[in-house]
Amino acid sequence: MELIRIEKSKGGKDVVDARHLHEKLEVATRFNDWFSLMLSYGFKENVDYCRYLKVSNGEQQSVINPNPKQDYYLTEDMCMHLAMIQRTDKGMEVRQWFIDRERARKAPRTHLQVIQSEMASFCSKMSERMPYF
Secondary structure: OOOOOOEEOOOOOEEEEHHHHHHHOOOOOOHHHHHHHHHOOOOOEOOOEEEEEEOHHHOOOOOOOOOOEEEEEEEHHHHHHHHHHHOOHHHHHHHHHHHHHHHHHHOOOOHHHHHHHHHHHHHHHHHHHOOOO
8 A cells, every 4th residue: 555655756766745745644734834843853955855846737837837836855764754753643654654665675575576566667667658558
């Protein structure tokens, strides 16, 4: 089950959209206020998180949409820390999900599992390139 949506950065690292994590943690505080507070724990830009401009509904920045939202991609480590900081049941659930994910990645895999994973990755890449694959 995928509780948290993991994306790939341009450098190929697994990252999480900060607003998505905020939503999954069910934080009552406004995103901007919450994220500013979380940064006070000493997280480093371009190490633990990076900024990007998020344009709503796939629109490009233009006269119609002159102010895209400032958003952030977070490393998995930062996500685990943020989940732990929340001290809630939902925070514990999210943190445990990341721990389980890490364990699964480190577990030994059979040759068949490696081939299945590579095939799934290949098919995913092909479907991005070809509309009806």
